Amino acid sequence: MSTYAGQAAEHVTLPSSLDEAVEALAAMPSAVPVAGGTDLMAAVNSGLLRPAALVGLGRISEIRGWQYADGAALLGAGLTHARMGRPDFAALIPALAAAARSAGPPQIRNAGTLGGNIATAAPTGDALPVLAALEASVILAGPEGDRELPVSHLLTGMDPLRPGELLAFVRIPLLHAPQTFLKATGRTGPGRAVASVALVVDPARRQVRCSVGAVAPVPLRPLEAEQWVAGLIDWDGERSLAPEACTAFGEYVAAACIPDQPGVELPPAAVQLRRTVAALSRRALGRALA
Amino acid sequence: MSIIEGPGPVADTLAGASAHGIGASVPPADALAKTRGTYPYAADLWAEGLLWAAVLRSPHPSARIVRIDTADARAMPGVRAVITHEDVPGDAMHGRGVADRPVFAQDVVRHHGEPIAAVAADHPDTARLAAAAILVEYEVLDPVTDPEKAFAAEPLHPDGNLIRHIPLSFGDPEAVGEVVVEGLYRVGRQDPAPIGAEAGLAVPRPDGGVELYIASTDPHADRDIAAACFGLEADRVKVVVTGVPGATGDREDSGVQLPLGLLALKTGCPVKFVATREESFLGHAHRHPTLLRYRHHADAEGRLVKVEAQILLDAGAYADASSSALAAAVAFAAGPYVVPHVFVEGWAVRTNNPPSGHVRGEGAMQVCAAYEGQMDKLAAKLGLEPAEVRMRNVLATGDLLPTGQTVTCPAPVGELLKAVRDADLPPLPDGEDESQWLLPGGTSGAGEPGAVRRGVGYALGMVHVLGAEGTDEVSTATVRIHDGRATVICAAVETGQGFTTLARQVVQEVLGVEDVRVLPADTDQPPAGPAARGRHTWVSAGAVERAAKMVRTQLLQPLAAKFGMSVELLSIADGKITSYDGVLSTTVAETLDGKELWATAQCRPHPTDRLDENGQGDAFVGLAFCAIRAVVDVDIELGSVRAVELAVAQDVGRVLNPRQLAARIEAGVTQGLGMALMEDLRAPGGVVKRPNFTGYPLPTALDAPDVRIVKLVEERDVVAPFGAKAVSAVPVVTAPAAVAAAVRAATGRPVNRLPIRPQAAIVKPQV
Numbered sequence A: 001m002s003t004y005a006g007q008a009a010e011h012v013t014l015p016s017s018l019d020e021a022v023e024a025l026a027a028m029p030s031a032v033p034v035a036g037g038t039d040l041m042a043a044v045n046s047g048l049l050r051p052a053a054l055v056g057l058g059r060i061s062e063i064r065g066w067q068y069a070d071g072a073a074l075l076g077a078g079l080t081h082a083r084m085g086r087p088d089f090a091a092l093i094p095a096l097a098a099a100a101r102s103a104g105p106p107q108i109r110n111a112g113t114l115g116g117n118i119a120t121a122a123p124t125g126d127a128l129p130v131l132a133a134l135e136a137s138v139i140l141a142g143p144e145g146d147r148e149l150p151v152s153h154l155l156t157g158m159d160p161l162r163p164g165e166l167l168a169f170v171r172i173p174l175l176h177a178p179q180t181f182l183k184a185t186g187r188t189g190p191g192r193a194v195a196s197v198a199l200v201v202d203p204a205r206r207q208v209r210c211s212v213g214a215v216a217p218v219p220l221r222p223l224e225a226e227q228w229v230a231g232l233i234d235w236d237g238e239r240s241l242a243p244e245a246c247t248a249f250g251e252y253v254a255a256a257c258i259p260d261q262p263g264v265e266l267p268p269a270a271v272q273l274r275r276t277v278a279a280l281s282r283r284a285l286g287r288a289l290a
Numbered sequence B: 001m002s003i004i005e006g007p008g009p010v011a012d013t014l015a016g017a018s019a020h021g022i023g024a025s026v027p028p029a030d031a032l033a034k035t036r037g038t039y040p041y042a043a044d045l046w047a048e049g050l051l052w053a054a055v056l057r058s059p060h061p062s063a064r065i066v067r068i069d070t071a072d073a074r075a076m077p078g079v080r081a082v083i084t085h086e087d088v089p090g091d092a093m094h095g096r097g098v099a100d101r102p103v104f105a106q107d108v109v110r111h112h113g114e115p116i117a118a119v120a121a122d123h124p125d126t127a128r129l130a131a132a133a134i135l136v137e138y139e140v141l142d143p144v145t146d147p148e149k150a151f152a153a154e155p156l157h158p159d160g161n162l163i164r165h166i167p168l169s170f171g172d173p174e175a176v177g178e179v180v181v182e183g184l185y186r187v188g189r190q191d192p193a194p195i196g197a198e199a200g201l202a203v204p205r206p207d208g209g210v211e212l213y214i215a216s217t218d219p220h221a222d223r224d225i226a227a228a229c230f231g232l233e234a235d236r237v238k239v240v241v242t243g244v245p246g247a248t249g250d251r252e253d254s255g256v257q258l259p260l261g262l263l264a265l266k267t268g269c270p271v272k273f274v275a276t277r278e279e280s281f282l283g284h285a286h287r288h289p290t291l292l293r294y295r296h297h298a299d300a301e302g303r304l305v306k307v308e309a310q311i312l313l314d315a316g317a318y319a320d321a322s323s324s325a326l327a328a329a330v331a332f333a334a335g336p337y338v339v340p341h342v343f344v345e346g347w348a349v350r351t352n353n354p355p356s357g358h359v360r361g362e363g364a365m366q367v368c369a370a371y372e373g374q375m376d377k378l379a380a381k382l383g384l385e386p387a388e389v390r391m392r393n394v395l396a397t398g399d400l401l402p403t404g405q406t407v408t409c410p411a412p413v414g415e416l417l418k419a420v421r422d423a424d425l426p427p428l429p430d431g432e433d434e435s436q437w438l439l440p441g442g443t444s445g446a447g448e449p450g451a452v453r454r455g456v457g458y459a460l461g462m463v464h465v466l467g468a469e470g471t472d473e474v475s476t477a478t479v480r481i482h483d484g485r486a487t488v489i490c491a492a493v494e495t496g497q498g499f500t501t502l503a504r505q506v507v508q509e510v511l512g513v514e515d516v517r518v519l520p521a522d523t524d525q526p527p528a529g530p531a532a533r534g535r536h537t538w539v540s541a542g543a544v545e546r547a548a549k550m551v552r553t554q555l556l557q558p559l560a561a562k563f564g565m566s567v568e569l570l571s572i573a574d575g576k577i578t579s580y581d582g583v584l585s586t587t588v589a590e591t592l593d594g595k596e597l598w599a600t601a602q603c604r605p606h607p608t609d610r611l612d613e614n615g616q617g618d619a620f621v622g623l624a625f626c627a628i629r630a631v632v633d634v635d636i637e638l639g640s641v642r643a644v645e646l647a648v649a650q651d652v653g654r655v656l657n658p659r660q661l662a663a664r665i666e667a668g669v670t671q672g673l674g675m676a677l678m679e680d681l682r683a684p685g686g687v688v689k690r691p692n693f694t695g696y697p698l699p700t701a702l703d704a705p706d707v708r709i710v711k712l713v714e715e716r717d718v719v720a721p722f723g724a725k726a727v728s729a730v731p732v733v734t735a736p737a738a739v740a741a742a743v744r745a746a747t748g749r750p751v752n753r754l755p756i757r758p759q760a761a762i763v764k765p766q767v
């Protein structure tokens, strides 16, 4: 309603390939890339952002699908949540599909993309803990060519997007083992995560990797809890765990993500959050090993 | 989503018995335009050469204004006017009922978001930037944010911190019961959250007046407030009601309408304003956050002996509708139950919290949450079923309210409760694939069947219909017939509640013509009053009916005279006039013979009294009742709640439009569900947090339960036009208490706070 003509950007470019998009950004350093616009346009409408120019990524078909490369999937940054939620994708990367299905109402999921979710890097970005648990990497396209780095380096700001760079692909190892994503929102309809847990089993590396979203600015990896639980699993046998072990894992993860502060009692909100993370992690592990 | 069951007029008319007139599911005339997006709302308005307004609001909940410097803002290119309290030519203060709110803060600010200055510029960005460039030097004060501390705090307003105190005493204070239960309840701050943007356009008139195009729900009151502020005669200000995109309270923040008009008068140009959602959350009135302490006495059979209550409403900084909200809270403090002895202390106090005001069912909702919590406690203490304790105490026609008023209207409370109690329960989730079950947390949520408990809870609620305590409830309407088509002129605002549909139905019924139009409302028409408390179903539809009947008499009289029979022996249907014996048969158009017939009529129900110093008096014209049975599923580890089904039985007097009525009940239940589970505008320290729809989520279709209307009791209220009762507010009042009762049943936790936070619905593992 408040998007009046005066707020729209002056220049909009709609490149049809990654190269063209990189060129367009190089030609107009003040331009901002836009994919689904579900984060960007909200910022524009509320007056937080007035981009001088926009480079629309919606017509770059090479980043709207996925391909396989050496036991990994190469996902285009322009994949929408709706697309990732479909059964064929879910068969490939179940946890990411589950995250995509929960990332907002259908209208938003039809437009919002994987790349936008990563670039926005909101604490509640639902794809992010999944990517962290999968130890995914991102391939960036820029004026100086492509480079690849772990998604965590991007999210933590260790190695941020450089001017003129675009997220092109996300490389995800295909694990062929159970993985889960669980999200607590406090409501039944679509909502932002209060806490979320992504958990993947990696039989090849005999690892359980877990990542907790929304409780900190970036997804957290409780490495000790992961190692502890991996040590309990009979990797050559049934890979099942006793319920008590799942419960203990949940507590372990929760305490790692919402640690005690020496000398002070945890505030009630933190206690509640810890309880939520514990329940989610326990359930996630239980389902993965069911 | 709603299911209407059983025999009776509802099912019959849905089956398509008649397509127009009273009792038919006549669709709204504007439905298509709204669906297609062509319906013009205020935000869509445009005028040649318009300027854009922006309002500067206080970032502090409480501060002294040391200095306001507008020089930088004025100097910005494109800025046409900057106004502050110094530029208000008329009354500096305004308000519904009590004029205690400044148009622009002068010496002090009393809440976060209070308007301080406004700008008109040739571009909306320029206006906002200029507003931000106004320099305000504040001396920040400690805000009063705890209503319990407002009594002893320094007055934050010249009128003092106590807006109203009602001590109600009814019966014997010494009476005691064999069982006593006590409870403390809190209700949070619900925002009316009108979905369409708050917007308006002010256009100066050549005669020195101004026209305001706004989504007003009470155009004449808004005009009077505006005229007083602008220092103009009322006839120099015209309010034209634009399309109203939803309203469950006073829709617009007058903090926006007044600056808009002032800017138009100052610049001589049309000025438009579109509020951001943040401004909307800051500016308009909210539901009163309320603190309630209760003590119920009952005998060993569970019959109520005495109810004692203390009710504290947080009014925010200004009086607004707090006085009437308090009257409802106090009068209905014991609910639709017979209680021989009732003692209530009610206060509405000023704080530096966000402003409170009229939001559907104000006062009545908060107490419902509390007295129904008490009924559950009583049931638990006596080892009785919650529905049974309620059944032993239900109010009926002829009983006394704690205000000493006799209930003269239908009050089928027992029948309503029985209907929801006896209705079938919804099935448990089933199907092989557990992952497809809709559990708390949603389809792709974290719900786990093993951790989910189902609970069933009951609530009975009541509201008053029409303004109370001596409000002059009156509405005027005009009906015209010409060429076999009728027109209704009435300033009652269509807020989405369906008034225009109802007006068309009334005229169709009385004049037998199908083509009826309702003209848009403005203040050139006679006043019809606010769109609130079901008024327009009663007074405005009542006025339309009278006017239509007068037209009917004018139409039929000459015919009757000619044929030597009385008007009563003639009937009109489908544009044809026939006599009882079939001898006479002609058409409306023929009888009119090119003439136009007009009539104007008023409807004014019997007057009411203000509650006296003991909270006694016949304060209400009518009452409406509702029973709801809620079924919820709770994930007892995460505390997430899914409302599975809300079964509703309601006292409606008469069903005027079955589909519209079902939609009103669904909407009311859903708004109540929002209050029960998610809506609470947080303002720690008086500063509003996350004023957007991510921070303040509203129920969506997935959050909303199945709303099952199990019974509509049609006992006509003889004093009401058509015998009908207003239907929108009472489900809002009752639903939160029912959901809370169900969560209580599922978890065994006390659940004494709305909205119900996840931590209140967690069952800690036994160690």
Ligand SMILES: Cc1cc2nc3c(=O)[nH]c(=O)nc-3n(C[C@H](O)[C@H](O)[C@H](O)COP(=O)(O)OP(=O)(O)OC[C@H]3O[C@@H](n4cnc5c(N)ncnc54)[C@H](O)[C@@H]3O)c2cc1C
Binding pocket: A032, A033, A034, A035, A036, A037, A038, A039, A040, A041, A042, A057, A077, A078, A102, A103, A104, A105, A108, A111, A112, A113, A114, A115, A116, A117, A118, A119, A120, A124, A125, A126, A127, A165, A166, A167, A168, A190, A191, A192, A193
């Ligand atoms: C109502 C609503 C509900 C939502 N609910 C959820 C939810 O439950 N969970 C959730 O995770 N998110 C949610 N979101 C947020 C949003 O939908 C997601 O973050 C989405 O993935 C963003 O993708 P997009 O394509 O729309 O990004 P855009 O808005 O187009 O872009 C976002 C940012 O990313 C940059 N960008 C986009 N693509 C690229 C690229 N290829 N390379 C470099 N930079 C890029 C843009 O410049 C911009 O800064 C919600 C949003 C709304 C409006």
